[in-house]
Amino acid sequence: MWWKRVIGLVMLVYFCLPGLVARAAEVGRADLYLATSLISMASYSDEMNILTRQWLQGIGWTFESQENINSIAEGRFYLASRELPDQTEMYILVFPGTERLKDAEVDLRLSRVYFAGNNPDAFQAAATEGGHSGADPLVHQGFNDYTRVALFQKKLPAFGDATAGEVIAGLLRENPKAVLYLTGHSLGGAVATLTAARLADMGVRPEQLQVVTFGAPAVGNHAFARAYEHKMNLTRVVIDGDPVKSVLQSLSGGFVQFGQRVTWEKNHNSERFAHDMVVYLDQALRNYQDTYPFEENPSAVLAGQAKQLDGGLYVPPVQFEVDDHIVADQPYMQRVMRRMLQMSYAPVVFAPAQQAGTFASWQALAEQAGCRYILLERLQAKRIREERYAFRLSLEEELYDSQGNLLTMQSVSATTHGLTPIEVAGYLQYRAAAQRDLYLH
Structure with missing residues (x-):
């Protein structure tokens, strides 16, 4: 009752x-x-x-x-x-x-x-x-x-x-x-x-x-x-x-x-x-993102119990392919995606946001940082046809070990019909965690 x-x-x-x-x-x-x-x-x-x-x-x-x-x-x-x-x-x-x-x-x-x-x-x-x-x-x-x-x-x-x-x-x-x-x-x-x-x-x-x-x-x-x-x-x-x-x-x-x-x-x-x-x-x-510097740790009231990894997770910059209508949202989407990873895993090492590189260079930097895993992510945001401000966001990711072996890959997507682009970016990161967690130890 x-x-x-x-x-x-x-x-x-x-x-x-x-x-x-x-x-x-x-x-x-x-x-x-x-x-x-x-x-x-x-x-x-x-x-x-x-x-x-x-x-x-x-x-x-x-x-x-x-x-x-x-x-x-x-x-x-x-x-x-x-x-x-x-x-x-x-x-x-x-x-x-x-x-x-x-x-x-x-x-x-x-x-x-x-x-x-x-x-x-x-x-x-x-x-x-x-x-x-x-x-x-x-x-x-x-x-x-x-x-x-x-x-x-x-x-x-x-x-x-x-x-x-x-x-x-x-x-x-x-x-x-x-x-x-x-x-x-x-x-x-x-x-x-x-x-x-x-x-x-x-x-x-x-x-x-x-x-x-x-x-x-x-x-x-x-x-x-x-x-x-x-x-x-x-x-x-x-x-x-x-x-x-x-x-x-x-x-x-x-x-x-x-x-x-x-x-x-x-x-x-x-x-x-x-x-x-x-x-x-x-x-x-x-x-929140405007108030705190990019590098700061998550807020105490939102900090989670991060999954402790046997060897860190190295994350190169997300590759973005974003519609011009929402390109101004890209920095916020990137920060939300980073925060979600920070709250989920430890340790996480992020490459500098503007640093370009090849997979071989990411491998070398991951090894230098003592990381066992490398996570590559790509986020696309495309406008839905005949809808002015509705978009479909797709997150593609590949998870490798430090030796370059592909552990898993996946693609998840959602529209902005119920959320904003920034919220969808965080939601996709949350959805992707279920499969990712099977391979991160």
Whole structure:
């Protein structure tokens, strides 16, 4: 039954959260945006989102899920966690965006309800009160319903009939150095914001509530924004041209945004809707690569347990054959592919990016570096006929031993119908790993 999964989730929080220490100043912003965008992507249920979740699990993240379905909302969330290299834990509470019919009903429940109280019963009593003016904190009814159903409705007998939200709030109060990150895209970002506000009203300190949202609509009126802007650390990441971030202000009025706004420009070689989560992830990848030098190791929050090789892997520069429309993406694709290899194997030795050579020269350099394997890769990106900004990317690779013997070769491909070119490059590297791993020891 679903409530047993809730107990499992809350027990995980109960036994692990006390060891968590504040890390807001230690996790770089680019790292945080990339981690939260990946986890927001992984919170959806489509095939590619599930693959993202599986990849994150492969590098050390765990996901505990909770779902509570009733006639009001289908409230659900994941608690993502992992141990960082310094042996502290990082926790991210993530809510998916609109993907079900009931979610759309929640989005369209535009009435405003009173937002007050310091426990679930008081929250609901306030929401059913009438006669409140714009001078009081008012929030979107549907978003409030979803938040209540997800975290503040079902009582857990194993925890004295407390809700999951009450247990989390209690643990944060008992451990004032602990930090909870909350995130989500679109509807998920709205729910993350309201969840942080509820936890604040239950006595959780502002520095413990780090919220990062992607393309989230406003959740409340001016009075709500002023009452809660200092009760959490809210960062709103928006793509320039995304209409959803301001849709409630346009359709209904009386809703205002608050928190720190971070605006990213949409990549203009794509016709994808600016609100899509894949567009936000694409910009997070670009932002991360622009922030850190090419040679740096992967972020601590995304570093995986690399497979230790008996002899290193030598990787000459990837050969690119990229359509002119996306040639500007080539450096980002190259960096993503390199990062994926860094996170998967150790040691990995990369030839200088612009260094040309023959296979014989690669053999000599691999031997000089003490590497047992040589990986040659070629990435093609060709525009799909009669589609302006749709491309098929193909990754061809050959794996040799240092003596020049071919161990395996393969070709994998995918289109940009569901992802951006940069994301497809990373996805193909991930897909190719299954066959590659059979020969790397």
